Amino acid sequence: MHAIVISEPGDADVLVWSEVPDPVPDLGEVLVDVRATAVNRADVAQRQGTYPPPPGASEYPGLECSGTIAELGPGTEGSGWSVGDEVCALLTGGGYAERVAVPVGQLLPVPRGVSLVEAAALPEVACTVWSNLCMVADLRPGETLLVHGGGSGIGTFAVQFACALGARVIVTAGSEAKLERCRELGAAVAINYREEDFAARVKDATGGAGADVILDIMGGSYLESNVRSLAVGGRLVIIGLMGGRKAELDIGRMLVKRLSVQATTLRSRPAEEKARIVAGVAGQVWPLLAAGSVRPVVDHTLPLHQAAAAHRIMESSAHVGKLVLTV
Numbered sequence: 001m002h003a004i005v006i007s008e009p010g011d012a013d014v015l016v017w018s019e020v021p022d023p024v025p026d027l028g029e030v031l032v033d034v035r036a037t038a039v040n041r042a043d044v045a046q047r048q049g050t051y052p053p054p055p056g057a058s059e060y061p062g063l064e065c066s067g068t069i070a071e072l073g074p075g076t077e078g079s080g081w082s083v084g085d086e087v088c089a090l091l092t093g094g095g096y097a098e099r100v101a102v103p104v105g106q107l108l109p110v111p112r113g114v115s116l117v118e119a120a121a122l123p124e125v126a127c128t129v130w131s132n133l134c135m136v137a138d139l140r141p142g143e144t145l146l147v148h149g150g151g152s153g154i155g156t157f158a159v160q161f162a163c164a165l166g167a168r169v170i171v172t173a174g175s176e177a178k179l180e181r182c183r184e185l186g187a188a189v190a191i192n193y194r195e196e197d198f199a200a201r202v203k204d205a206t207g208g209a210g211a212d213v214i215l216d217i218m219g220g221s222y223l224e225s226n227v228r229s230l231a232v233g234g235r236l237v238i239i240g241l242m243g244g245r246k247a248e249l250d251i252g253r254m255l256v257k258r259l260s261v262q263a264t265t266l267r268s269r270p271a272e273e274k275a276r277i278v279a280g281v282a283g284q285v286w287p288l289l290a291a292g293s294v295r296p297v298v299d300h301t302l303p304l305h306q307a308a309a310a311h312r313i314m315e316s317s318a319h320v321g322k323l324v325l326t327v
């Protein structure tokens with residue numbers, strides 16, 4: 001088969017379309033003929049050499065895919081999946097390839113009303129957003145959610161999902177075009193972080209109370225403002241470190257407002273935990289996609305052998321939503 005190989009750590013040009021050995025499904029895995037995959041920020045960090053795949057994972061990038069089951073591996077008979085089934089999947093790596101081996105617990109059906117290509121844009125954002133907003137932060141209807149990076153792949157999904165849950169959503173983003181797209185997706189308040197102090201705007205927009213939950217991709221540089229933006233009983237969930245990994249935390253403010261600060265990552269979780277998240281997503285998120293209240297947001301679709309071009313778009317941050325790569 002062919003796959004995108006990272007020839008050495010570096011810029012987008014190190015992504016090379018190469019002939020490589022086919023993957024062999026392990027115990028509990030099926031082989032999927034990939035139709036499409038999607039680009040995540042983590043792939044850029046992996047390409048640059050700062051985010052190596054966890055032990056045992058494929059060396060090729062790609063945290064999600066869609067495609068057709070080509071072969072049932074050992075121990076997967078009776079799993080409910082059959083050769084020829086159209087699926088999408090959460091991966092620990094290896095999606096930038098013509099074939100990938102996937103643990104059965106990480107397979108999802110293609111949601112009704114979503115094409116096989118679009119389905120590749122869903123597993124990583126759906127699993128990340130659902131696990132953090134529902135399992136970790138326990139976001140409830142009527143609460144206010146602040147989403148940083150509202151125009152990102154994660155952000156565009158989080159806005160729609162939280163609105164479907166009945167939450168009120170505030171976003172930050174860096175351009176008027178992204179803010180407008182977030183409003184179209186359901187955001188009640190959209191803040192340009194380049195021009196405004198988001199903590200002050202959040203206070204204004206919530207009658208002085210603050211946000212109940214924050215989904216944060218920035219980390220260190222936003223910690224202080226995030227803690228200031230939370231309401232009493234607020235929950236900050238950090239999923240990205242685009243603003244650095246270290247900062248000072250005002251525990252006094254946390255005590256008084258009874259806050260929690262948590263940080264999570266999906267990729268390094270064991271397969272059993274990923275399977276639990278995938279099952280939760282199938283039960284609680286897929287019906288929203290089938291009903292049309294949440295939709296995949298795809299900015300560009302390119303052929304997989306042009307992965308370098310897709311990485312350049314992601315690094316420019318010009319995109320809104322996901323970048324999909326087709327085989």
Ligand SMILES: NC(=O)c1ccc[n+]([C@@H]2O[C@H](COP(=O)([O-])OP(=O)(O)OC[C@H]3O[C@@H](n4cnc5c(N)ncnc54)[C@H](OP(=O)(O)O)[C@@H]3O)[C@@H](O)[C@H]2O)c1
Pocket residue numbers: 039040041042124128149150151152153154155172173174175178217218238239240241242264265266267314317319321
């Ligand atoms: N922990 C997990 O399990 C997990 C899983 C998936 C993703 N993530 C993280 O979630 C984040 C988003 O991922 P993604 O794949 O959705 O990425 P993405 O689509 O590339 O979005 C990243 C967004 O961040 C904003 N941004 C970039 N540089 C910035 C800066 N210096 N200051 C402020 N904002 C900046 C950009 O929007 P603007 O134009 O508005 O600046 C861009 O749209 C990444 O940090 C990723 O690592 C974490």
